[in-house]
Amino acid sequence: MPLPHALLFAGPKGVGKRETADELALRLLCESRPGPYETACGTCASCVMMASGSHPDYRLVQPEAAEEEGEGGESDKKKSKQIRIGQVRELEEFFHVGGHRGGARVCVIDPAEAMNPVVANSLLKILEEPSASFYFLIISHRWRNLLPTLLSRVRRVMFNPPAGRQAQEWLARNKVPDGAKWLDFFGNAPLAVADAAASGRLRKLDAIIADLLDPQEPLAQAARWEAHVKAEGGLAMEELVIAVQKWLHDLGQAATGAAPRYFPQQNKTLSALGQRLSLPLLLQAQRQVGQLRRWANHPLNPRLFLEDLCVRAFRPLGL
Numbered sequence: 001m002p003l004p005h006a007l008l009f010a011g012p013k014g015v016g017k018r019e020t021a022d023e024l025a026l027r028l029l030c031e032s033r034p035g036p037y038e039t040a041c042g043t044c045a046s047c048v049m050m051a052s053g054s055h056p057d058y059r060l061v062q063p064e065a066a067e068e069e070g071e072g073g074e075s076d077k078k079k080s081k082q083i084r085i086g087q088v089r090e091l092e093e094f095f096h097v098g099g100h101r102g103g104a105r106v107c108v109i110d111p112a113e114a115m116n117p118v119v120a121n122s123l124l125k126i127l128e129e130p131s132a133s134f135y136f137l138i139i140s141h142r143w144r145n146l147l148p149t150l151l152s153r154v155r156r157v158m159f160n161p162p163a164g165r166q167a168q169e170w171l172a173r174n175k176v177p178d179g180a181k182w183l184d185f186f187g188n189a190p191l192a193v194a195d196a197a198a199s200g201r202l203r204k205l206d207a208i209i210a211d212l213l214d215p216q217e218p219l220a221q222a223a224r225w226e227a228h229v230k231a232e233g234g235l236a237m238e239e240l241v242i243a244v245q246k247w248l249h250d251l252g253q254a255a256t257g258a259a260p261r262y263f264p265q266q267n268k269t270l271s272a273l274g275q276r277l278s279l280p281l282l283l284q285a286q287r288q289v290g291q292l293r294r295w296a297n298h299p300l301n302p303r304l305f306l307e308d309l310c311v312r313a314f315r316p317l318g319l
């Protein structure tokens, strides 16, 4: 059966979607024509070009690091969250000009939700035109939010987190220190744990979670967290908000006598906190923090944003 020309790899972060797309791209481009159960040869001209990042028939479309004008005119080198329209226009050219090596051409898009509707629509125009040797491998961590018109033009392949044992074994094999204790927090996605460990974000998350398990006065708390967000290679604000959301979720579990989902090892501490909280205020806090998350990627003033977050999140505990 021939491979569909537009595949959507859908599922949570950190379960191997991008790794699979990269493997598949290598195989599609490999000029030794590997069989169905073989990997790319690694030695042909195409494999060598892929290894050096210079294959003319391969494109990776992802949010690019861009100079952004920060507040007060200072320029801020930040990774953009969006795929720009210009990137998809360049793809159009790539699509219409013939291939360089006479074989397959492959484009990886990571992730699809980084395209706003205008950008996604210009991609759709390309997807509508059939082309025998052209493959789109599209990644999505939130595929339910994609345009229905996009979903209808791709073959969706679901990626699910591995079983707990398998995930633990993978982390041990890849020598991720303390990896197993983070699996619940990361929804059993071992690659998400490994990525957070390698980037140093795990240590910062650890500090945030220690604070959440021993909550202090909200404004002082906000000041401490600001340092974690501002530090070089720091925690993204959204990641911090997600940690707070998970904590609020587990507080709700503890308050109603249910088992925590993200912090199972902290059951005792959470139950103690659960005893002193107001359930209606907790529900309100969960809603408000969910709303704050939408602004987490571009807060006007990070300090004020964190103060708002801490005040709202800690209110159910009477702080």
Ligand SMILES: [Zn+2]
Pocket: 029, 030, 031, 032, 040, 041, 042, 043, 044, 045, 046, 047
């Ligand atoms: Zn090869």
